[in-house]
Amino acid sequence: MTKTETQDRPRRRGRRAATGLALAGAATLAALAVPAAAFAGGGSISNTTLRPGDEACVAAHAVSSVSASGSANAPGLKFKIIGQSGTVVTGSGSPGPVTSWGAQTQAGWYNWQGEGDYTACAKNNGTSNVRLNLLVIDTV
16 A cells, blocks of 8 residues: 555545535425424314214314314214314315215315314204214314
8 A cells, every 4th residue: 555545534524424415404404494394284084973963073173274074874964163262263164964074164265264273064954863984174
């Protein structure tokens, strides 16, 4: 081994270490620069029999948006989203007894009631038992 090769070896190690540190630093900065994902919440109810007059609800806290969906094994359930003010979110109610439904609202929409707790409900307005397959609320 010549003197030049021996002298280059520590330099290469130093360059490798510097490159490794630079890459690690860049990765850390990139991770910090990416905005964190917004907290998402939600809940669900499934496989519940609702007798005539019964209602099942699930709630979650929303900061900027709410979406809900539901399904039943037979017509008979009426679905809706109740906003933090305690009133039904405009346009979120099903038109009548249905077997599937979905609704949403978000900040900036005419029916947004602001940050707070929102509730999705399914009510049996019929005269016979209806199985609620699934009722889901998702929030951001």
